[in-house]
Amino acid sequence: MTDVFTAHHVIEYPGGYTRSVGPVIGRFLTGLRDGRLLAVTLDDGRVLVPPTEYDPATSAAVAPDADHWVEVGPRGTVQSFTWVSHPRPGKHMLDKPFAFALIRPDGADTAILHVVDCGSADAIRIGSRVAPRWRAERTGSITDIEAWTPLGDGEEPEPATLHVPAEDEQPVVGITVPIRLEYDLTAGIATTRYLKGLGEGKIIGGRASSSEDVYAASRGTDPKSGEPTSIEVEVRDTGVITTFCVVNVPGLSELAPEIPYVSAQILLDGANNTFFGLIRGCPVDEVHMGQRVKAHWADELKPDHTSIQWFEPTGEPDASYEIYKDYL
Amino acid sequence: MRDVAVVSYACSNVARDASHNETEMIVPVLHEAVETSGLAHDEIGFVCSGSLDYLQGGPFAFVAGLDAVGAWPPVRESHVEMDAAWALYEAWVAIQTGEVDSALVYGFGKSSPGDLHEIMTLQLDPYYLLPLWPSMVDVAALQACAFLEANGATERNLAEVSARSQRNARGNPNALRKGDVSAEEILQQPVTHHPLRDADIFPITDGSAAVVLAAGDLARKVSSRPAWIRGIEHRMEAHGLGVRDLTRSESTRAAGAAAGAASGNVDVAELHAQFSHEELILAEALGLDGATTDINPSGGALAANAVMSAGLVRIGEVARRITDGEADRGVAHATSGPALQQNLVCVLEGE
Numbered sequence: 001m002t003d004v005f006t007a008h009h010v011i012e013y014p015g016g017y018t019r020s021v022g023p024v025i026g027r028f029l030t031g032l033r034d035g036r037l038l039a040v041t042l043d044d045g046r047v048l049v050p051p052t053e054y055d056p057a058t059s060a061a062v063a064p065d066a067d068h069w070v071e072v073g074p075r076g077t078v079q080s081f082t083w084v085s086h087p088r089p090g091k092h093m094l095d096k097p098f099a100f101a102l103i104r105p106d107g108a109d110t111a112i113l114h115v116v117d118c119g120s121a122d123a124i125r126i127g128s129r130v131a132p133r134w135r136a137e138r139t140g141s142i143t144d145i146e147a148w149t150p151l152g153d154g155e156e157p158e159p160a161t162l163h164v165p166a167e168d169e170q171p172v173v174g175i176t177v178p179i180r181l182e183y184d185l186t187a188g189i190a191t192t193r194y195l196k197g198l199g200e201g202k203i204i205g206g207r208a209s210s211s212e213d214v215y216a217a218s219r220g221t222d223p224k225s226g227e228p229t230s231i232e233v234e235v236r237d238t239g240v241i242t243t244f245c246v247v248n249v250p251g252l253s254e255l256a257p258e259i260p261y262v263s264a265q266i267l268l269d270g271a272n273n274t275f276f277g278l279i280r281g282c283p284v285d286e287v288h289m290g291q292r293v294k295a296h297w298a299d300e301l302k303p304d305h306t307s308i309q310w311f312e313p314t315g316e317p318d319a320s321y322e323i324y325k326d327y328l
Numbered sequence: 329m330r331d332v333a334v335v336s337y338a339c340s341n342v343a344r345d346a347s348h349n350e351t352e353m354i355v356p357v358l359h360e361a362v363e364t365s366g367l368a369h370d371e372i373g374f375v376c377s378g379s380l381d382y383l384q385g386g387p388f389a390f391v392a393g394l395d396a397v398g399a400w401p402p403v404r405e406s407h408v409e410m411d412a413a414w415a416l417y418e419a420w421v422a423i424q425t426g427e428v429d430s431a432l433v434y435g436f437g438k439s440s441p442g443d444l445h446e447i448m449t450l451q452l453d454p455y456y457l458l459p460l461w462p463s464m465v466d467v468a469a470l471q472a473c474a475f476l477e478a479n480g481a482t483e484r485n486l487a488e489v490s491a492r493s494q495r496n497a498r499g500n501p502n503a504l505r506k507g508d509v510s511a512e513e514i515l516q517q518p519v520t521h522h523p524l525r526d527a528d529i530f531p532i533t534d535g536s537a538a539v540v541l542a543a544g545d546l547a548r549k550v551s552s553r554p555a556w557i558r559g560i561e562h563r564m565e566a567h568g569l570g571v572r573d574l575t576r577s578e579s580t581r582a583a584g585a586a587a588g589a590a591s592g593n594v595d596v597a598e599l600h601a602q603f604s605h606e607e608l609i610l611a612e613a614l615g616l617d618g619a620t621t622d623i624n625p626s627g628g629a630l631a632a633n634a635v636m637s638a639g640l641v642r643i644g645e646v647a648r649r650i651t652d653g654e655a656d657r658g659v660a661h662a663t664s665g666p667a668l669q670q671n672l673v674c675v676l677e678g679e
Contacts, residue, residue, distance in 0.1 A: 004347050011385045017454075025455050048571065050456050056566035080477070080574065082469030083522040088446065091461035100466045102474070102570050111570030113457055113470070121522055126477050142456050177459050179450070183385045183442040188349025219395055220352040226369075226398025228355055 005187040005195055005303070016176040023064030024053045026140075029172040033140040035160025037073040037132070039108050046109040047072060050142075073105030074157045076112075076148065078128040083121040090180065093146055099124050103148060117147035124150070131157030138163060140172030190220035190229060197234070199303030203295075205235045205271055213272040236269035237295035237308070240319040242327045246284055253278065255309055262287045266311060267327050274327050281312025290318035332423050333547040333554030334539050334651075334676065336365035337644030341502045341535035341632040344440040350384065354396040354436050354536045361538035362432060366550030369398065372540070373428025375405045376419045378412030378435035378636050382447050393436060404428065411435060412537065413600075413639030413662030413672050419541055420560055429543045435637035436536035444532060444635065452666060453567055464666070465529055465603075469521040471574040471667040472605040476523055478575035479608075483523055486604035487511035490527040490630055493604075497627025502641075504632045505531045528604035528630075535634030537641045555647035555676045558657075559587030562672035569667055580613035580661065580671040587659075587673045589614050594621045595655035598642035600662045602629045609668065610661055621659075625649070639663065643674050650678040 021029060024040075028051050031038035039049035040062050048055070049072050053062055081101035087094055094117055101124065102111035117133065118124045130148040138144040138160075151157060187195060190206060194217045197204030205216040206229030213222060218229040244264035247256070253263075256278050264287070265274035279287050280296070293311035301307045338360035345353050362369055375397055379389040390407040399405065406422075408414045412435025419431035448464035449457075462470075476482065488511045497503035505527075514527045521529070547554040563579040563586070566572045584590065597616050601607035607624065610616075616623060624630075626645045629638050639662025646658035657677045664670040 006346065009385055019454055021455055029455075050568075050570075052568065056568060056571040079570075080470045080474035081522070082466050082473060082524075084466065085520070088461060088463075091446070093460070100460075100462050100470060102470055102574075104570070110568070113460065113462060113569055115460060126473070142459050175455065175459070177454060179458075181382070181385060181442055181447060181450075185384065185441050186346050186349060186438075188352045189347060190352065191349060219349060219392070221355060221395045222398070223395045224398055224400035226355065226358065226396050228352075 003192070004189060005192045007185050007187065009183045009185055010180065011183070012180040016178040018174060018176050020174050021172065022053060024051050024062055026172045027051070027064055027069065029140040029142070029175065032142070032144040033138045033172060034163050035134050035138065036071055037105055039070055039072045039105070041068040041070055047107060048110050049105055049108040050112055070107065072107040074131050075151060076103040076105040076130050078102070078116070078124060078126055078130060079104050079111045080126060081116065081124050093143055098147065101130070101148070103130055114145060115147040116149070118150050133158065134160035136161050141175050188220055190218045193232060194218065195303040198305070198307040199301050201297055201301055201307070203235050203237055203268060205233050207231050207233055214270060215273045216268050216271040216275050233270070235271040238314065239266040239268035239271070239275070239293060240324050241265070241279065241287065241289055241291045241293060242267050242274050242324045243289060244279065244287055255306065260284050264311070265327070266293060267324050277308065278310040279312070280310040290321065290324065292316040292319060330424055330426070330543050331547070331556055332420055332541055332543050333551065333556045334643065334647035335542045335547050335551040335554055336361050336540040337538070337648050338364065339502045339535065339537040339637070339641050339644060341504060341533050341634050343504050343532065343534070345438060345534040350389065350392040350436060350438065351395045353438070353534065354393055354434065357536045357538050358396050358432070358434055361434070361540055365540035365542070367430055367540060367542065372430050372432045373404065374419055374422045374431040375403050376407065376415040376422070376431060376433050378408045378410050378415040378640070380409060380437055380636050382450060383437045383439060383635065384441060393434065397432070410664055411639035411662050412637050413643060413674070414562065414664070416539060416541070416640060416643060417560055417562060417672060420557060423541060423543050429546050431541045432538065433541060433640065434536060434538035435640045437634055437636035438534040439532045439635050440534050465521050465524070467569065467666045468603045468606070469524050470569060472523055472528070472603060474574045475605050475609060481608060484511055484515060485608065486524070486528050487514040489604040489607045490514050493624055493627045493630040496625050497631035500626045500631060502535070502632055503627040504533060506627060506631055524603060530602040530629050530633035533632045533634040533638070535632065535637055537634070537637040537644055539640060539644050539647070551651065553651045553653065553678050555650040555678060557674060558677045559589070559675040560672070561586035562670065564665070564670040567665070567669060574667055575609070577609050577613040577668050577671060580610055580668065580673065583671050583673040584614045584659070587675045589659045589673055589675050592657050594657060594659050596622045596625060596646055596649050596658035598624055598626060598628065598645045598658070598660045600629050600639045600642050602633050602663070604630065606668060614659060614661070614673070616659070639672065643676070646676050650676055
C-alpha cells in the first residue's frame, strides 16, 4: 500500500467566538461582573442557577426583569465531582490539577458546573463546602469565578473585590469564547496518489471497473455508483472551462494575490469530472465558457495543490457546448 | 403502522484508520450491507446517514458518505448530524409514509484525527459550560460520581460491567477492547477520571456501520427471518447537568415505555453505554435484569464506540441475533448529548 499522507490541521476562530447572551443570561453574567451569584425563582418555587430563558422542566418563559431574581451563595455544597489530573493548556483556567464539580449554591435548588481548586483529589468529597474565588478583573463571564475553594467550618468566604463600573458601562450582552481544535487528518489512498502525481507533474485520476468514467483527483469512489476507483488513470493537463467566476474579494487564495482574478471549473481532457483552477494569462473579461486552457506548473513541484499554479488559455478554438454541457 | 424490519447489517471498527479517508472507509461496509440485503442498489427507496462534521473539522462530512453510496441518478436522501440510530428513526418514518418501501441507513466517523473528548465539549451550553472546557469524560465522570453516591453502588460494580463487556467482546470481530479480564484486575488499574478507570471509558474508535430496512412483504421476500421493529421512540431531557437527576435516565425510561420494551421477554439488549455506569443507569431505566436478558453480548460501546455509528450498531447487533435465530426479541438503545441527555429505544422481534 502507498504511504498515505497525513496533515496537521488547526481550526481556530481568530479572537474567539463571539456570542450574544440575551437578557436572562446577560443579567446573570452582569451579576458575576458585580461579584454576585444571581438566580431566578421558578413558578413552582424552585430556585434555578445558573438561570436559563426557560424553566427546564416546563419550558415556561423566565422573564429577565421581574422581581423573581434572587441572590444565592456564595457558599455552596459539592453534589458530585471528578478530578482533572492533566489540565489542558489554553483551555482550562488552572494550570495545576483541579476538580470539576457540580456545586449547589446555598439558597438554590440546582447545581452549577464549575472548577474547584482544592490541591488534591483527596481534599474534595460530596458534601464539601466551597465558595467562589473571584477574579479581580471581571468581564461578565462564567470564568469571572476563577475557581471555587474549600471552606472550613465557620470560615467566611473571601468577598469579591468591588467592581467599579465605568461611567458608560452597560449590562453584559455578549461573551467571547476562544475555540481551538487540532486534527491529524488522513488524505486516504486515492487522494495521496493524486497528490503524489502533482509532485511529478501529473494529474492522476481513477475509474471504477464497472464504468468508463474517469475522475480526476478522485476521493476513492465513482460518485455515481459508489464503486471504488481502483483503476488509476492519468488525465491531461489541458481542458475546457465549463464555468467560471470573477473574484473581487481579496485574500481568498494564496495563489491569486491580486484581484480581480478568475476561478474556474475545468473539464480536463480524459476526465469525466471538473477540476478547480485559477485562470491567468488573459484579461479577466476575456475568460469564457468553452475556452481551452492548459495548466501552468510551478517551477518546483511538490505533492500538493501549489504545483498547478493556474491555467492559461492555449489559443485553440473553443470547445463546442456539446462537449461540456453535461458538466455544468 | 407498517411493519418495518432490519434485513441486513454491516459494521467495521478499528482504533485508528490512518490509511483511508472517510469515503474509502465507508465503501466496504455500505457494499456489504446492500449486497447482503437481497435488494439491488437501485431498489433502495431512501438513504439516510448520521455523521459529525467536527470529527474531521470540515463542513458537510455527509458528502463523503454520498460518494460511497453512489448518488446518481439522484437518490432520495437525508442526513442527521447525530448518531445514525436517529437516521434509522427518520428512515423508519419515511417508510411509514408509504412513499418508500426500503432504506439504507449508515453512520460513520473517525474519532482518532482530533481530540474527541475535547471536540464533544463543543456540544455543551456555550455560555456556562464551554468556557470551562469540561471534556466528554469529565461530564460522564460527574454523572458516575453522583450515581455511585445515590445508589450505593461501588467502583467494583463498574468494574464488573467493564469486565463482562471485555469478555463478551471476545467473539466480536468489530470489538477493539476485549479479553478474559476480571473485575479484580480492573480494580487494580488507576482511577483516571474519578471515579472512572480507563476500562470504564469507551476506546477511541474509527468506524462505520450500515443497516438496510425493508417493509412488510419486501422484507419477507429478501430475508428468511427479518428483525421487525415493534417500537421505536426517542426522548430527551434538560441540557443543564445541574438541573436534572443524573443518577437516573428518565428519558430512557419514557422512550422504553413508549416503544413497549417491557411488554415481552427481552432476550437480548444492546445498550449504548459509553461508560460503565451508564449501563447500570440504562438497565435500571429499561427494567432489564442480567439474569434473564443478555446485556451487551457484543461487548457494547465499551468494546468499540465509533461515534455516529455506535448507536446504529446496537440496533444492528440485536437485529443480527434475531435473524440468526439466537434471540426472539430484543431491545436496542442509542444515546446522544452529554451524560445521557437524549435516548432512543428500539424494540425488535422475530416471527
